[in-house]
Amino acid sequence: MKTFSIAILGCGTVGSGVAKILLDMGSVLSERSAHPIELRKIVDLSPKKSSEKYNIPLSLFCGGGKDLTSEEASRYISEIINDKDIDLVVETIGGTGDYLLSVILDALKSKKHVVTANKALLAERGSVIFQTAKENGMTLGYEASVCGAIPIIKSIRESFTGDEVQEISGIMNGTSNYILSKMELEGIDFKSALKMAQKAGYAEADPTLDISGGDAAHKLAILIRLAFGKEIEYNDLMKEGIQNIEKEDIEFANEMNTSIKLICYAKKVEGSVIASVKPMMVKRDNLLSRVHGATNCVELINKYSGRHYFMGAGAGGPETASSIVADIVFTARYGVSVDESRQTQRLELVDTDHFEFPYNITFSTADRPGVTGLVTTAIGAQKINIDTVSHNRHNRKEAVFSVATMPCTMQQIKDAVATIRKDSPELLTEEPKAIPILQ
Numbered sequence: 001m002k003t004f005s006i007a008i009l010g011c012g013t014v015g016s017g018v019a020k021i022l023l024d025m026g027s028v029l030s031e032r033s034a035h036p037i038e039l040r041k042i043v044d045l046s047p048k049k050s051s052e053k054y055n056i057p058l059s060l061f062c063g064g065g066k067d068l069t070s071e072e073a074s075r076y077i078s079e080i081i082n083d084k085d086i087d088l089v090v091e092t093i094g095g096t097g098d099y100l101l102s103v104i105l106d107a108l109k110s111k112k113h114v115v116t117a118n119k120a121l122l123a124e125r126g127s128v129i130f131q132t133a134k135e136n137g138m139t140l141g142y143e144a145s146v147c148g149a150i151p152i153i154k155s156i157r158e159s160f161t162g163d164e165v166q167e168i169s170g171i172m173n174g175t176s177n178y179i180l181s182k183m184e185l186e187g188i189d190f191k192s193a194l195k196m197a198q199k200a201g202y203a204e205a206d207p208t209l210d211i212s213g214g215d216a217a218h219k220l221a222i223l224i225r226l227a228f229g230k231e232i233e234y235n236d237l238m239k240e241g242i243q244n245i246e247k248e249d250i251e252f253a254n255e256m257n258t259s260i261k262l263i264c265y266a267k268k269v270e271g272s273v274i275a276s277v278k279p280m281m282v283k284r285d286n287l288l289s290r291v292h293g294a295t296n297c298v299e300l301i302n303k304y305s306g307r308h309y310f311m312g313a314g315a316g317g318p319e320t321a322s323s324i325v326a327d328i329v330f331t332a333r334y335g336v337s338v339d340e341s342r343q344t345q346r347l348e349l350v351d352t353d354h355f356e357f358p359y360n361i362t363f364s365t366a367d368r369p370g371v372t373g374l375v376t377t378a379i380g381a382q383k384i385n386i387d388t389v390s391h392n393r394h395n396r397k398e399a400v401f402s403v404a405t406m407p408c409t410m411q412q413i414k415d416a417v418a419t420i421r422k423d424s425p426e427l428l429t430e431e432p433k434a435i436p437i438l439q
């Protein structure tokens with residue numbers, strides 16, 4: 001039986017995890033694949049360092065163990081792409097540049113299957129990659145690109161292929177969820193929680209991509225493409241991070257029996273997809289509100305089979321590597337996967353601001369009689385139905401209170417705020433903060 005041969009490009013935390021699982025579980029994986037599976041080559045700039053750090057035989061690294069320049073690494077990568085005996089290339093280099101894109105495209109054109117965890121590249125420049133895989137009859141495995149170890153890609157494309165995903169909501173960034181959990185459960189502010197996340201190894205030294213919603217948006221863009229069969233322009237996806245969430249927001253959320261979470265949301269409606277990544281107040285009877293720490297959780301609502309939750313580790317070397325190895329085994333066992341042959345259309349992306357949600361709006365106002373009445377009257381004038389008005393906090397020089405609404409759009413809220421500003425210019429001491437409430 002023909003051996004299924006693999007090359008790994010990039011041997012950092014995830015690439016080394018793939019190598020280790022392939023070496024540790026070789027015979028079992030071969031049985032599961034119905035093919036002997038062999039790790040043939042690894043390209044890495046620092047073979048000796050990676051070999052020692054991750055306990056991987058140096059003989060597997062290209063270049064005889066010496067450190068490689070980028071030019072040398074590129075030459076070895078070209079050799080692998082032209083090697084007829086390599087069946088599958090694992091890309092764990094990372095980045096979104098032209099060179100990396102060309103490596104993946106060339107590998108597919110050279111009839112190699114490709115497995116990658118590169119969410120940024122797939123979200124931002126994925127169309128040409130999926131198209132090239134399809135044209136060349138090759139599998140593009142990307143389970144590891146969305147929520148690490150959670151089998152969400154396979155579930156949508158295999159298990160739910162007889163159904164239709166209608167709505168996705170999920171916690172897809174562990175760092176943000178760790179920070180929000182610390183703020184909620186330990187009563188600390190954003191800055192201290194971020195420091196704890198960095199100390200615990202979740203947040204990078206530059207945590208921008210995680211806390212700005214960018215990393216979560218990459219994952220949501222990939223899921224929208226798969227679940228709804230729609231190409232979206234990544235830059236059109238509305239993203240708002242957790243940087244502006246304050247202790248006060250968490251306290252109001254708690255009073256309303258909700259938890260603030262960074263929610264990736266997408267819903268298919270006639271002719272378009274409503275989607276955004278932004279902080280939402282999640283009702284406590286929704287499981288997502290109770291997912292704490294760095295854990296990820298994705299909720300799908302399907303047309304026929306209803307509600308499903310997928311929860312687990314969204315990051316980590318061995319965790320993410322296990323998803324890559326699953327793609328390798330599936331590809332070796334079944335050959336080309338068929339899901340990417342479905343037609344994808346480019347349809348309009350509408351951000352959730354234009355869609356009706358219940359909102360919690362926090363107002364910081366001058367502390368004098370009549371203010372609550374003025375604010376709620378302006379809200380009512382925009383035909384927004386109020387659900388609850390909180391008590392006023394008078395512990396600063398202004399009064400702070402929040403208004404929870406029945407479903408309305410952000411435009412209605414903006415119009416209400418504009419009226420308040422026009423009629424009572426001194427009343428608002430800060431820009432009101434509106435957070436959607438997820439039921």
Ligand code: HSE
Binds near residue numbers: 173174176215
């Ligand atoms: N940094 C991400 C997170 C994992 O915190 O969830 C990789 O996407």
